[in-house]
Amino acid sequence: TKQSGRNGYTFFTPAMQASAARRLRLLQDLRRALARDELILHYQPKFPGSGQPVIGAEALLRWQHPELGLLGPDTFIPIAERSGLILPIGDWVLDRACAQLRAWHDAGHTSWSMAVNLSPLQFTSPSLVDTVRDALQRHALDPGHLTLEVTETTAMKNVEASLQLLNTLTAMGVKIAIDDFGTGYSSLLYLKRMPASELKIDRAFVRDLENNAEDAAIVSSIVALGRSLQLQVVAEGVETEAQRDFLDQLGCDLLQGYHLGKPMDPEAFLRQAT
Numbered sequence: 129t130k131q132s133g134r135n136g137y138t139f140f141t142p143a144m145q146a147s148a149a150r151r152l153r154l155l156q157d158l159r160r161a162l163a164r165d166e167l168i169l170h171y172q173p174k175f176p177g178s179g180q181p182v183i184g185a186e187a188l189l190r191w192q193h194p195e196l197g198l199l200g201p202d203t204f205i206p207i208a209e210r211s212g213l214i215l216p217i218g219d220w221v222l223d224r225a226c227a228q229l230r231a232w233h234d235a236g237h238t239s240w241s242m243a244v245n246l247s248p249l250q251f252t253s254p255s256l257v258d259t260v261r262d263a264l265q266r267h268a269l270d271p272g273h274l275t276l277e278v279t280e281t282t283a284m285k286n287v288e289a290s291l292q293l294l295n296t297l298t299a300m301g302v303k304i305a306i307d308d309f310g311t312g313y314s315s316l317l318y319l320k321r322m323p324a325s326e327l328k329i330d331r332a333f334v335r336d337l338e339n340n341a342e343d344a345a346i347v348s349s350i351v352a353l354g355r356s357l358q359l360q361v362v363a364e365g366v367e368t369e370a371q372r373d374f375l376d377q378l379g380c381d382l383l384q385g386y387h388l389g390k391p392m393d394p395e396a397f398l399r400q401a402t
């Protein structure tokens with residue numbers, strides 16, 4: 129049965145997700161979702177530490193399904209990825225996020241940056257570099273205000289090809305974040321060569337930070353690693369004041385999480401951030 133999750137959108141039990149009929153239905157609906165304007169972006173703020181102003185946002189995709197309600201990306205991104213629909217959807221996300229950033233810059237928030245998630249298929253798409261360049265030009269944005277988030281697993285899959293792509297994007301001035309860091313298997317040798325500017329510590333390590341000595345040790349090692357490789361370290365999933373204080377003390381560069389700000393529509397984002 130349907131439940132309302134903490135993000136406020138609907139998710140399904142594993143049994144329902146496994147249903148082939150339901151996947152087929154979602155795939156058929158998803159093919160029309162773009163044309164029908166059913167996809168939306170929410171924006172979660174990023175903070176440089178407690179008490180300091182927002183430095184930007186991460187764009188997070190949602191689907192306002194006409195019958196099923198607001199769906200989170202975990203319900204439909206796997207379907208989009210398998211069917212290839214993630215490519216037009218990803219282009220749309222990039223364009224919308226850049227348009228939003230342009231609007232914020234025009235409203236005077238000229239230092240804010242935008243982070244956009246890339247799926248594995250987008251990451252291997254030959255048109256990615258052109259799509260990114262076009263979106264930046266169309267919205268007259270400085271490439272340095274755009275961060276592309278790619279998971280550790282995706283970035284490390286085909287290392288030489290990844291390095292080449294990331295080097296091309298970095299040469300354009302775009303920033304790269306390694307997402308869900310700690311859940312994949314990074315070789316330090318490759319991490320050293322990755323032209324990334326951010327490591328995002330996976331939420332799994334932040335969750336029990338105050339109570340679990342191993343998680344605390346892992347997080348503090350990642351912060352130290354980031355410092356020595358001159359990468360900014362971002363902690364995601366900060367849900368409590370205790371976690372925030374702990375991360376602040378460790379010298380974690382950027383914080384994201386429900387405690388500081390949930391993903392919001394653009395109006396709510398602006399209200400909360402200013």
Ligand code: C2E
Pocket residue numbers: 134135172187188189200201202205218221245246247277307308331364365366367384385386387391
């Ligand atoms: P992610 O990139 O790791 O994004 C962080 C997820 O954690 C988001 O879930 C966010 O809403 C959630 N989150 C943020 N703060 C907290 C917190 O304090 N506590 C908890 N429990 N959760 C928190 P969301 O929006 O459901 O997105 C899930 C995943 O879907 C993302 O994980 C990302 O991998 C993918 N995704 C989202 N938007 C896009 C997109 O536009 N394109 C692609 N390719 N993937 C996307």
Ligand code: CA
Pocket residue numbers: 186245277307
């Ligand atoms: Ca992300």
Ligand code: CA
Pocket residue numbers: 307308328330331364
């Ligand atoms: Ca993440």
Ligand code: CA
Pocket residue numbers: 308
């Ligand atoms: Ca994740």
